[in-house]
Amino acid sequence: MGEDNVVKAMFLLRLLLAVISLIAALLMFKYKTITDALRINAFVGLVAPLIFISISAIGIANMAGKVSFTKLIITIIGVLLVLYGTTK
Template identity: 40%
Template structure:
């Protein structure tokens, strides 16, 4: 069955499944801790997962030269500042 798919497409789909599993695990952690501050930290941490998965799939697809790394830097910086703001608040 997997021979029908292009290798890059197969890996992209597998990374999306991994990303979705991480999201579900984060939701379960939020329910377990049952605290708004911890839920916000977990939710903000998910802001790191999306760009990492995207970078990995872009690298697999061979399109990394077409995407600006500086844009991903700003995404990671924003997620870091959200977590910092929650921890210091």
């Protein structure tokens, strides 16, 4: 897969998350209850990490042949630390 296609895939996933977040915000405004807002936010909270992991995986897979193994491992550890740091 060419680098342009990889960046395009990463862009489209990030754009998808932005659209999901915007729709979630509009739904929260429409329903105007804390319970509904929490449910909507929970859905976004489930989807966002999956998209983050997907974008990271696409980028890391494309970098695999271009950077040293050590730098690749450091990048993977960085992604894992972000995920760990955002858990409760």
